Amino acid sequence: MTATLGVTTAATTLDVATASLDVATTLDVATASLDVATASLDVATAGIATLGGATLGVARVAAALNILLLLVLVGIWGRNYLEIRSKHTLGSAVFALLLLAENALALFYYLNPPQMSTPALRAMMYLQILEFVGIAFLVYVTWD
Amino acid sequence: MEAVLWQVLAGTRGGPNRARLLRALDERPRNANQLAEDLDLAYKTVRHHLDVLEENGVIESTDQNYGAIYLPTDRTRTHWDTVEEIVDQLE
Numbered sequence: 001m002t003a004t005l006g007v008t009t010a011a012t013t014l015d016v017a018t019a020s021l022d023v024a025t026t027l028d029v030a031t032a033s034l035d036v037a038t039a040s041l042d043v044a045t046a047g048i049a050t051l052g053g054a055t056l057g058v059a060r061v062a063a064a065l066n067i068l069l070l071l072v073l074v075g076i077w078g079r080n081y082l083e084i085r086s087k088h089t090l091g092s093a094v095f096a097l098l099l100l101a102e103n104a105l106a107l108f109y110y111l112n113p114p115q116m117s118t119p120a121l122r123a124m125m126y127l128q129i130l131e132f133v134g135i136a137f138l139v140y141v142t143w144d
Numbered sequence: 145m146e147a148v149l150w151q152v153l154a155g156t157r158g159g160p161n162r163a164r165l166l167r168a169l170d171e172r173p174r175n176a177n178q179l180a181e182d183l184d185l186a187y188k189t190v191r192h193h194l195d196v197l198e199e200n201g202v203i204e205s206t207d208q209n210y211g212a213i214y215l216p217t218d219r220t221r222t223h224w225d226t227v228e229e230i231v232d233q234l235e
Contacts, residue, residue: 076157084233086230142155
């Protein structure tokens with residue numbers, strides 16, 4: 001009877017030990033997973049930060065290029081207006097001048113960026129790029 | 145046609161010079177060499193301007209040979225008041 005009890009107790013102790021080991025292993029795995037998750041989050045955060053920086057950089061370059069191209073247009077149309085004083089030549093020159101002001105303002109904001117969400121910044125960048133394509137084509141046909 | 149005249153003669157870099165060429169051709173049809181001499185412009189410049197004007201239907205040449213004589217098209221003649229508006233202000 002006593003012997004039987006002893007064996008039973010030993011077996012139970014073994015069970016408990018095994019269970020503890022299982023729990024410990026699970027905990028290890030869980031900790032490891034958490035580590036991986038944290039690392040992934042770090043990578044993702046860094047990625048978003050880089051993306052934000054690139055977006056701002058592209059927007060700045062586009063705005064700067066627009067300013068240069070618009071200076072060319074203001075030069076051509078301004079000179080034409082001096083030779084041919086008409087509302088047509090004046091209209092073109094004023095248009096280019098105001099678009100130049102818009103891009104100068106945009107560049108100022110890109111260099112001193114207010115708190116802005118990444119999607120908003122990306123949208124601004126796309127507008128600036130589309131504007132660049134339009135202005136570049138206008139310079140191409142006006143250079144003739 | 146009026147929009148084309150404004151664009152080609154007043155809205156582009158070479159516009160004012162093209163307007164001078166057109167004025168000269170209205171006075172008397174000439175070839176590229178005579179135009180270069182009369183307006184004191186480089187032959188290459190005159191050649192380029194004549195091509196732009198011809199592509200846009202502002203002027204036409206008597207034939208495609210070397211030394212072709214250019215003159216304003218009928219289309220340009222019908223809108224001559226627009227041309228005058230531009231040309232009258234040039235030196």
